[in-house]
Amino acid sequence: xxxxxxxxxxxxxxxxxxxxxxxxxxxxxxxxxxxxxxxxxxxxxxxxxxxxxxxxxxxxxxxxxxxxxxxxxxx
Amino acid sequence: xxxxxxxxxxxxxxxxxxxxxxxxxxxxxxxxxxxxxxxxxxxxxxxxxxxxxxxxxxxxxxxxxxxxxxxxxxxxxxxxxxxxxxxxxxxxxxxxxxxxxxxxxxxxxxxxxxxxxxxxxxxxxxxxxxxxx
Numbered sequence: 001x002x003x004x005x006x007x008x009x010x011x012x013x014x015x016x017x018x019x020x021x022x023x024x025x026x027x028x029x030x031x032x033x034x035x036x037x038x039x040x041x042x043x044x045x046x047x048x049x050x051x052x053x054x055x056x057x058x059x060x061x062x063x064x065x066x067x068x069x070x071x072x073x074x075x
Numbered sequence: 076x077x078x079x080x081x082x083x084x085x086x087x088x089x090x091x092x093x094x095x096x097x098x099x100x101x102x103x104x105x106x107x108x109x110x111x112x113x114x115x116x117x118x119x120x121x122x123x124x125x126x127x128x129x130x131x132x133x134x135x136x137x138x139x140x141x142x143x144x145x146x147x148x149x150x151x152x153x154x155x156x157x158x159x160x161x162x163x164x165x166x167x168x169x170x171x172x173x174x175x176x177x178x179x180x181x182x183x184x185x186x187x188x189x190x191x192x193x194x195x196x197x198x199x200x201x202x203x204x205x206x207x208x
Contacts (some may be wrong), residue, residue: 022106
């Protein structure tokens with residue numbers, strides 16, 4: 001997936017993955033994709049809710065070796 | 076942005092657990108494009124007191140959680156305060172409590188407003204989310 005930017009939020013606890021995502025997303029243009037790597041399990045539901053709340057689209061997510069990856073398209 | 080997008084928080088306790096409850100919700104809300112104001116009253120003022128908030132007390136008998144905070148890589152309270160302010164969260168210090176405790180505005184982190192209950196109520200009157208900690 002063509003991510004315009006990759007955000008490393010691994011090892012960070014709530015609310016940092018959300019705060020970092022917000023800041024990273026601010027640098028993207030509408031339609032561009034932000035890829036986020038996190039280890040906070042709460043990020044799974046939080047980033048889904050954050051995307052919905054901000055009008056962004058959670059395109060895909062995966063979980064591999066305790067690393068959660070998310071792809072969010074800026075709305 | 077509609078004005079039903081507000082989160083109004085009252086912080087009235089001064090322990091480290093209270094601080095995390097307040098600032099985690101506040102920063103998460105602000106990062107989700109909410110307009111957030113926190114009214115700090117009574118012991119809650121400790122959360123934005125320049126010196127006190129460096130070393131807020133754990134609840135009695137819970138001191139062993141200090142290690143858990145370290146292991147979970149949780150930001151410090153002063154870091155969360157700075158982050159909340161950077162995200163545009165409004166801090167309102169309770170004038171009456173400050174008078175009672177003999178505290179001046181200078182004792183608190185920069186950028187706070189000082190006001191009474193009505194200052195907070197004006198903000199909170201059309202907030203969809205109101206929380207008390």
